[in-house]
Amino acid sequence: METLTKITDRAALSRNRARARKRPVTFLHETARADLEDRLAMVNREFTAPAVISPMPDLWQGIAPGARHVAPAETLELAEGAHDLVIHAMDLHWADDPVGQLVQCRRALRPDGFFLAVLAGGQTLHELRAALGQAETEATGGLSPRVVPMGEIRDLGALLQRAGFALPVADSFALKASYPSALHLMRELRAMGEGNALDARLRRPTGRKVILRAAELYSEAFGTSEGRVTATFELVVLTGGAPAADQPRPLRPGSATARLADALGTTETKLRD
Template sequence: MAGQTPQIFDRTLRRRRLVRAARQRGEPPFLAAEVADRLADRLSEVTRDFARTVEISAVPGVLPAGPERIVLSPVPASAASGAVTDAEVLPLAEGSVDLIVSVLDLHAVNDLPGALVQMRRALRPDGLLLAAMFGGETLTELRQSLMQAEAEVLGGVSPRVFPFVDVRDAGALLQRAGFALPVADSERVTVRYANPLRLFADLRDMGETNILHDRLRRPIPRRMLARALDIYAERFEGDDGRVPATFDIVTLTGWAPHENQPKPLRPGSATHRLADVLGTVERPLKSGG
């Protein structure tokens, strides 16, 4: 149907796996806790208070509680103010909140531009969005190992690891959604495992297993899995006998426009020459090669 959002992810399956993972584990996954700590550090550097905040998280409750905090998650939250919802359809009125923090959920939405637009509309003027999601080269070692093993064993390749957004594209999406002062940056976290099976266990613990809409419905054949484990070790094992797993954490920061925010100068409106500021002599470029 024309205009319909492509279904990259099976969001119903994602909810089921997130709920199952939350029920089976005692504490939040270490990586979600690490990302939440980093977001909290960034918030501590913002010299203003946010009266009404919303946490949109695949792992609810990993951020410190506030006086007016609403938790929205595919997973039932323990907080009294929590609500089960989907980041693709937010139950937030326009201009109703001052701060939105998203923890490891936006990388698995089918309509990321639409989700960002909804968040922008929900913010009051000068409200802040701070979101962290997996992006870039996340799980590149696993992706390469599975692709090579499947090609060797089954003679073809099927989608098994998420397509992750690039940090430059993420910044452009913030601008497109109407955020002021948009910033997108990426931090790399490399986790080292005794073997790839420990990585698989952590991904299940986070509820971050394959939910691609076009995935194969049958389990991975044992001989393909065995070959993938061998390839992972052969290509990536370090001198210490452990294997790395790359996680690129893309963080998005954007503000709802407000008249008091800094604005870029018009082209040609500068009152000082750059050469004078730097204390150098300006020299014309030579023509020709």
């Protein structure tokens, strides 16, 4: 039996998010929600039993009328076949077992149910990772885990297939944010509830020397002509459906009964051997 590597300290993540709710920075959730609302508007159907998984339920109220809120957890409170829409919002990048999360969502869908997920992708905070890594290597000769490892879009799309979704699609878009300094970015990450909650993190405060050196390196590599710094946030959106008996399915290769050239009204030109 395969043992999963524990990536996230869920208790620390919960504490981080509880602190952030007092004065939250919400632009990532707002951007993610606006994108999912656009996608839902293009789906020509009404959902009667939606569920939304999110660490910030207040920010996702009303995205689907009558939606049931489900708190993030290793085992989600989702009954099998209970929903025609499941939205997994801004938590999947913290999952120790993302395939397990997707499988639970898939099982919670009724036949022909619809799934949407939005999460931070692999390009997120690549500038901060580079600056912190170099600063810590200079100061201590080693590296400690500081930013949660986030999946690349190709890998995330493959996870949808492994979880058994029909018509799986993964796409992404990037946001560029500007800050007075890397120190301001780090403070804002805490206000988002996205501070370091890795299980393998250092359990003591990072030294002032490392933080200040990281800010210096960040400014040198990613500073703007206006004296600010930029940060990348990549949001990956996953879509899929629960298979249904009446869904169209691809034909077996070689089983076609009509020629494409006839359908297009053109002449077929054979390739040379």
